Every structure is written in C-alpha cells, then in structure tokens.
Amino acid sequence: MPDMGFREWIAAGQAIADGQLMRYADKAHYTARFERELGEHVGAKHVLTVNSGTSALIAALAAAGIGPGDEVLVPAYTWMATAAAPVQVGAVPVLVDINETLTIDPEDIRRKITPYTRAIIPVHMVNAPCDMDAIMAIAREHNLIVIEDACQSGGVRYKDRYCGAIGDLGAYSFNKMKNMNIGEGGAVLTNDDAFFVRARSYHDLGAMVRGHEDNFNEKEFVGFNMKVTEIQGAMLRVQLKKVQPLLKRMQKRRAMLAEILSQSPHFKVTPHNDPANAVSLSILAPTREAAIELTQRRGVWNRLRDSSKHVYTNWEPILAKRTFHPRMNAWAWAKRPIDYSLDMCARTLDILDRTCVINLGLRYPDPVMAWIAKKIAL
Ligand SMILES: Cc1ncc(COP(=O)(O)O)c(C=O)c1O
Numbered sequence: 001m002p003d004m005g006f007r008e009w010i011a012a013g014q015a016i017a018d019g020q021l022m023r024y025a026d027k028a029h030y031t032a033r034f035e036r037e038l039g040e041h042v043g044a045k046h047v048l049t050v051n052s053g054t055s056a057l058i059a060a061l062a063a064a065g066i067g068p069g070d071e072v073l074v075p076a077y078t079w080m081a082t083a084a085a086p087v088q089v090g091a092v093p094v095l096v097d098i099n100e101t102l103t104i105d106p107e108d109i110r111r112k113i114t115p116y117t118r119a120i121i122p123v124h125m126v127n128a129p130c131d132m133d134a135i136m137a138i139a140r141e142h143n144l145i146v147i148e149d150a151c152q153s154g155g156v157r158y159k160d161r162y163c164g165a166i167g168d169l170g171a172y173s174f175n176k177m178k179n180m181n182i183g184e185g186g187a188v189l190t191n192d193d194a195f196f197v198r199a200r201s202y203h204d205l206g207a208m209v210r211g212h213e214d215n216f217n218e219k220e221f222v223g224f225n226m227k228v229t230e231i232q233g234a235m236l237r238v239q240l241k242k243v244q245p246l247l248k249r250m251q252k253r254r255a256m257l258a259e260i261l262s263q264s265p266h267f268k269v270t271p272h273n274d275p276a277n278a279v280s281l282s283i284l285a286p287t288r289e290a291a292i293e294l295t296q297r298r299g300v301w302n303r304l305r306d307s308s309k310h311v312y313t314n315w316e317p318i319l320a321k322r323t324f325h326p327r328m329n330a331w332a333w334a335k336r337p338i339d340y341s342l343d344m345c346a347r348t349l350d351i352l353d354r355t356c357v358i359n360l361g362l363r364y365p366d367p368v369m370a371w372i373a374k375k376i377a378l
Helices: 004-018 031-042 054-065 081-088 108-111 130-141 193-203 228-262 287-295 348-352 366-377
Strands: 047-048 071-075 094-098 117-120 145-149 167-175 188-189 280-285 353-355
Touching: 004 228, 031 047, 031 188, 031 228, 047 054, 047 108, 047 193, 047 228, 054 081, 054 145, 054 167, 054 188, 054 193, 071 081, 094 108, 108 130, 117 130, 117 280, 130 145, 188 193, 287 348, 287 353, 348 353
Parallel strands: 071 094, 071 117, 117 145, 145 167
Antiparallel strands: 047 188, 167 188, 280 353
C-alpha cells in the first residue's frame, strides 16, 4: 500500500476547511474530480466512489440486474465479500476452482456454467491479474456479465488494459491493505452508461432528490446509502498519484526477486497471466509439507492456506447458507439445489496448501532483499 501522510492530511484539512463534506452539494468537487481522474487513468468512462469494496460489488451486481434465481460464479480463493455480495442481491455464489496463477480457472468456469448462470466475478488476487482474455471470451460465448473484483489490484495492468476496466463492471477497494488506501472506501468502474446510472441510483437510495441530468432513461429504484464524504474524495486524489510510482517499484523488485527464486530446486515461481507487467510474487512448493517448512524455517511469508476468510472453507455463513432472516435467503430462490462442502474445490485447497506469497520488502534496499531471496531459494 502507498504511504499515507502529510499530503493526505493537507487534502483532508482542505476539505474540512471548505466546510462542505457531503459529496452531492453545491461546491462539492473532490470526489467528482477523483472519479474523473481515476476513470481517465484506467480507461473507464464512469467511476462511482462508494464506502467499501463490498459495496462496490453489491452496487455493480444491482446495476447489472442480477437477482433472485441467478447464479454468480466466484473463485474459491478470494476475500469472502466476493461470495457474499451476490447473496445481498438475492443471487447465489457458485464456487469455481483457481489454477496455479491463484486466479479463477477458465476451464472450471466452463464446467460450472448452468442455464441459470448470469455473471462471473473474476478476482485479481494479491495483485495477480486473471486470464481476462479467456474469461471475456467465455462470457461473450455464454452471454454472461463480467464484474471484475479488482479490490486487491487497484492500478495493476493486464496487457494493455487496467484491472477493473476490462469487464462490464469492476470493483475497487480503498481499505487499509489496498494499493490506494484511505482506511475504508471503494469504487464501481464501468464503460456502460445504464450500468453507471443504476449503480449511482443504488448507492444513494434511488438518487431521487439529486436531479442528475444524465439519467439515460433509467428509472430510479430503492437503494442503499453507500456514499462517501468529500474528505475521502480529497484523500483519494492524493493516493491516486502515488499508485503508479508504487507499482513501478513493485514491478522492478518483483523482477529481481523472481529471477533469483526461479533458480531454486525447492519450488517454482507461481505462473502469471501477464509476466511483463507482473507486480505480485508467490512460490509454489511441490508438497504441503515443503510449503510449511518454507514458511517456518526459511522465513518465506504467508502460506495462502492460512489466510483466513480468503479460503472458501472458512466462509462459514456462506457454507451454512445463513442470512439475517430466513425468508430473505437467496438459496431459497435458487432454481436448483446449491450445495457446498468443505472439499468441493480440492484443487484450490491443494494449490493454497503449497503456495507462499512473497513480501517484496519495499522498505528494504535491493541487496538485502536479494540476499534474503538467495537464502530462501538455495
Ligand atoms: C478480493 C476482495 N474483494 C472484496 C473486498 C472487499 O473490500 P472492502 O473491505 O473494502 O469491503 C476485499 C477486501 O479485502 C478483497 O480483498
């Protein structure tokens, strides 16, 4: 994540000094300017800032008209929000295996499509982009909506595009762990006018008092309040300027470490869907035991199997199909029985058992990290 400091403090102070913190009000401009700047940067016609990445996913699903009876394909390795978001609009998540790239497996997407599948949420996990070429081809073939979960990959490139601006809609998160960090926040990205208006309506209780001129004949409908304040908009403008310099440093460091780690006889470097732009680095050990040994003895960071609610086996409310009210239960509206079990995505578990994500150590100089990488590798 980029550093947060003096410039964000000044930006937040300016917004407070203006004395106008609501994003839709006379003289409000910080959030709107951030949206324009992010859209220009990643090539999305519309950006809508919301209060979290989870809200961005829910608003995107609502914008696309996903609802009861619909099935949404989500990877078995992602933060639980990706699987919970469809439930909030009355649809059910169907779990898809990942492959060694740590992202949703296009072959398993094909296997999981049913007549009720309406959308795919590919997740660009730990800054590793999905195989978007394959995913978009499958989606077009089967007439499915693609909502990219780019919460963990803000500003990351996939070939000549940016994660989150390739599918029909995209979701960003700006929480503390993300590439742009303001504590909490998110954004919906889309190039589709109607999807944008619907997302805007949903995030602002129908936006019925706003008088937006660009309504594209979409009627207002009941929604939530997912809006942000101008303080968040002002801080995000600063964070946006920091993201590409950060990713460039990550790319350089990643290349250096990958070169060293790829010489190891103990493991291989995780394959990547766009090696030329790679900013994420993990290793894949031959066995679970070898991965555990690497984490414990060689000081490699974080075996992915231990990453809590990023692993589907820890999504207890989803596996139990439990919602706040029994009659507001998406699984009751599904057009076929949807069952989950702990071993349903065994391939994902095997990969997560054997994968360790490598901290790029940007706070340390190159020689220190090169020395550590050699120690790990040999
Ligand atoms: C892959 C993924 N999707 C969705 C989210 C939800 O974002 P937020 O925490 O901003 O609601 C996260 C956040 O951790 C995430 O990592």
